[in-house]
Amino acid sequence: MNYKEKIEPVGHLQIIKVNPDNSQEILVDDHNIITVGMGRSLAAMFSNEDKTNSFDNFTIPFFQIGSGTTAMVSSLTSLVSPLSSTDYNSTEVTLSSTLVSDSAVAQSVIAIHPAYIYLSAANKVTYSITLDENTANNIDISECGLFSKNPYLQTPSVAYLCAYRSFEDIPKRNSYTLIFNWTIEF
Amino acid sequence: MYNGDLKNSNIIFEDHNLIVDTASEFIADAFTILPAPSSVNSNISFSTSTMGIIAISLGSAQSSKSYNTEGASGIRALAPITPVPTDTTLQPPVYDLNTSGPGRLGQFLNYINFSGQYSPLTLKEIKDYGCYIPSGGIYATSGNSSTHTWLDMDSNYHRGIAVKSDGTLHGWGKYQQHPLEYILTNIPTDSYFTTARLGRDHALALTQQGHIVAWGDDTDNKVSNTPTGAGFTKISTTGSHSLALDPSGYIHSWGDYAFRHGFTAAPDGSGFIDIACGLYHNLAVDGSGYIHMWGHNYNDVFDDMPTTSGYTHVAVGVQHNLALSGGGILTSWGKDTDGTVSSTPAGTFTAISARGWHSLALSSNGAISVWGVDSSYGHITNAPSITGVSKIAAGVDFNLTLSGDYQISGWGNDTYDGITDIPASGIPPVLYQYTGTLNDTSSINSEGYILESKVARSSQTINDASAGFVVSGVGDVSSTREVKYILTLNRDEWDFLDKFYGGIGSIGLWTLDRERTISKYAEGTSMDNIDLYNITDVDKNPVFRLFSKKVFLPGGLQLVDNTQDAALTIIWSIKF
Numbered sequence: 038m039n040y041k042e043k044i045e046p047v048g049h050l051q052i053i054k055v056n057p058d059n060s061q062e063i064l065v066d067d068h069n070i071i072t073v074g075m076g077r078s079l080a081a082m083f084s085n086e087d088k089t090n091s092f093d094n095f096t097i098p099f100f101q102i103g104s105g106t107t108a109m110v111s112s113l114t115s116l117v118s119p120l121s122s123t124d125y126n127s128t129e130v131t132l133s134s135t136l137v138s139d140s141a142v143a144q145s146v147i148a149i150h151p152a153y154i155y156l157s158a159a160n161k162v163t164y165s166i167t168l169d170e171n172t173a174n175n176i177d178i179s180e181c182g183l184f185s186k187n188p189y190l191q192t193p194s195v196a197y198l199c200a201y202r203s204f205e206d207i208p209k210r211n212s213y214t215l216i217f218n219w220t221i222e223f
Numbered sequence: 224m225y226n227g228d229l230k231n232s233n234i235i236f237e238d239h240n241l242i243v244d245t246a247s248e249f250i251a252d253a254f255t256i257l258p259a260p261s262s263v264n265s266n267i268s269f270s271t272s273t274m275g276i277i278a279i280s281l282g283s284a285q286s287s288k289s290y291n292t293e294g295a296s297g298i299r300a301l302a303p304i305t306p307v308p309t310d311t312t313l314q315p316p317v318y319d320l321n322t323s324g325p326g327r328l329g330q331f332l333n334y335i336n337f338s339g340q341y342s343p344l345t346l347k348e349i350k351d352y353g354c355y356i357p358s359g360g361i362y363a364t365s366g367n368s369s370t371h372t373w374l375d376m377d378s379n380y381h382r383g384i385a386v387k388s389d390g391t392l393h394g395w396g397k398y399q400q401h402p403l404e405y406i407l408t409n410i411p412t413d414s415y416f417t418t419a420r421l422g423r424d425h426a427l428a429l430t431q432q433g434h435i436v437a438w439g440d441d442t443d444n445k446v447s448n449t450p451t452g453a454g455f456t457k458i459s460t461t462g463s464h465s466l467a468l469d470p471s472g473y474i475h476s477w478g479d480y481a482f483r484h485g486f487t488a489a490p491d492g493s494g495f496i497d498i499a500c501g502l503y504h505n506l507a508v509d510g511s512g513y514i515h516m517w518g519h520n521y522n523d524v525f526d527d528m529p530t531t532s533g534y535t536h537v538a539v540g541v542q543h544n545l546a547l548s549g550g551g552i553l554t555s556w557g558k559d560t561d562g563t564v565s566s567t568p569a570g571t572f573t574a575i576s577a578r579g580w581h582s583l584a585l586s587s588n589g590a591i592s593v594w595g596v597d598s599s600y601g602h603i604t605n606a607p608s609i610t611g612v613s614k615i616a617a618g619v620d621f622n623l624t625l626s627g628d629y630q631i632s633g634w635g636n637d638t639y640d641g642i643t644d645i646p647a648s649g650i651p652p653v654l655y656q657y658t659g660t661l662n663d664t665s666s667i668n669s670e671g672y673i674l675e676s677k678v679a680r681s682s683q684t685i686n687d688a689s690a691g692f693v694v695s696g697v698g699d700v701s702s703t704r705e706v707k708y709i710l711t712l713n714r715d716e717w718d719f720l721d722k723f724y725g726g727i728g729s730i731g732l733w734t735l736d737r738e739r740t741i742s743k744y745a746e747g748t749s750m751d752n753i754d755l756y757n758i759t760d761v762d763k764n765p766v767f768r769l770f771s772k773k774v775f776l777p778g779g780l781q782l783v784d785n786t787q788d789a790a791l792t793i794i795w796s797i798k799f
Contacts, residue, residue: 040242044242044246044247079704080703083797084695085274097254156252156255159245159248160247160251
């Protein structure tokens with residue numbers, strides 16, 4: 038058994054462009070920023086008297102993309118310019134409050150299907166999100182984030198940004214698919 | 224958010240801890256978890272928090288064991304014998320399966336007392352549970368090193384020998400007919416003995432692993448021909464030859480050939496359960512309870528030997544014999560000098576001893592019966608009228624008793640100091656009983672882990688931390704990202720850990736292994752709702768995973784404050 042001084046989650050994001058002929062192009066392959074929301078979510082998970090029916094409030098089921106960019110710092114609690122529901126054009130989009138300047142603001146997020154959240158190693162969770170040919174087209178995507186669902190069991194629920202990554206604009210078009218493979222290592 | 228008053232407290236330790244690598248696995252698992260792990264029964268739910276720390280454990284400062292992920296640690300990890308505590312007046316209960324020498328089991332059982340009664344444990348129980356903390360309290364005897372008892376004793380020809388609870392041999396008295404007192408001057412100084420027997424001018428002792436050690440006069444090779452090997456279960460000697468039972472129940476004899484084999488041959492075969500070596504003849508009991516005799520049939524001492532079964536123990540004098548049945552009934556035969564046979568008492572007994580021309584028997588209440596040929600020293604008539612005797616040993620004209628496992632007494636012929644020089648009494652163990660709130664069934668599970676207070680987290684105060692740990696920061700950790708786990712030990716509990724574990728050497732925080740816990744429940748359609756803090760079936764206790772630990776070195780956290788109200792509060796903060 039090995040020991041460490043701290044619990045320091047790290048993350049890695051890979052964005053893959055899949056062309057109609059199934060050829061693939063890796064657009065982003067880099068680390069991300071773990072934000073303050075991760076610590077808040079973990080602390081909430083360890084301090085709440087949780088019962089079975091609220092388990093999923095502490096997990097990370099939400100994904101969000103945006104068109105703004107900002108310096109990646111751990112104090113971030115929101116994306117700069119998250120897409121609207123219309124922008125996504127997806128049935129997977131749901132509405133959840135997120136913290137924007139410490140205030141709960143309803144925003145559109147993509148609910149990641151549980152089948153695409155899996156243990157990729159004993160201490161790693163991988164989230165795999167696909168923006169198909171019909172989704173988020175004509176948007177220059179430049180940021181994305183992962184959110185825990187509602188760690189403080191608030192009403193209405195408030196999602197917390199746990200991981201963030203900005204990058205050079207990726208123009209999304211209907212001629213290809215984007216796959217976001219995001220792995221968080223605890 | 225707590226009302227507890229810590230104003231008069233002192234911080235005696237403050238440092239970071241270590242996070243176990245598998246803690247990351249726990250979190251990763253939590254981030255992918257469904258209401259129940261997919262591989263097991265999804266109809267089972269928990270009615271207790273399973274997402275965070277669910278148990279705290281305390282480890283011994285004397286333990287060399289390290290925590291592992293599967294739980295064989297914490298307070299259950301007992302201290303090895305080395306290194307001994309700096310303060311040698313305080314000896315923790317010692318048992319370590321990996322490094323234990325012979326006798327650790329006995330030593331362990333001397334210290335741990337369950338529900339006020341000595342209750343021997345199986346090796347597996349000790350391996351599995353170590354220092355098991357029964358519901359209702361911790362019982363343990365004093366760990367003071369000056370405490371000692373006597374494991375065994377024997378007397379013969381004005382001398383006595385006894386085995387102390389630390390495994391050492393102690394001999395006393397003199398042998399007036401021998402110019403060199405081989406037995407007492409050459410007594411082994413090792414500390415691994417359990418049994419000792421005195422011959423006329425040689426002696427035997429049995430080690431904790433069943434090796435036979437002999438010393439003294441070697442005429443007839445009664446020392447040099449001592450059988451070798453481990454596992455011997457019984458030894459017996461009186462004069463110039465000796466007997467022993469090996470692990471298969473074969474009888475081994477050595478020394479003077481005539482009396483051990485020459486007149487009539489020793490019985491062959493395995494499965495014998497008891498032996499008695501006389502001056503000129505011998506007795507044994509086989510596995511079916513039949514008595515066998517061999518050696519010199521002097522004065523028809525073999526006559527009237529019982530031919531029925533059911534006997535368990537035998538003893539032998541010079542010309543008379545004594546047997547004890549499984550039902551505790553005595554039978555004597557041989558030469559009936561002054562009632563050695565005919566005065567055999569009725570009743571039920573638990574132990575017998577014979578030498579010379581008299582016999583002793585011990586009844587179930589610890590009273591002794593003595594009969595046979597008396598001497599001017601009154602080794603029959605002056606027998607004490609006492610109870611509470613645990614062992615008896617008949618000498619030729621003096622006798623010894625062991626009372627309460629710690630006091631050896633004697634009566635009869637003291638010409639050669641066989642009574643005067645009896646070693647000082649042992650110090651009986653003092654029974655400690657700790658029934659502090661920590662030992663409430665609600666706060667410690669059957670495997671020794673300290674669980675969370677059953678008070679709802681939203682209502683917990685620091686005072687509830689004495690009935691299991693409490694969790695701070697409920698609903699209020701968004702800004703601090705810091706969760707605190709708080710446990711309070713009262714003075715008795717801390718004192719117990721000091722005395723018997725050499726202080727608190729380590730502490731651990733444990734999460735739940737949900738999948739392995741649920742797997743203990745019925746698969747399929749079971750609808751169990753598991754409340755981790757109210758499981759009565761020990762087979763379904765939760766399986767823990769170590770999350771973080773802290774080891775205190777050297778010496779651990781020890782109680783240094785002699786005030787009666789001293790207590791220890793452990794506040795363990797995990798920041799995310």
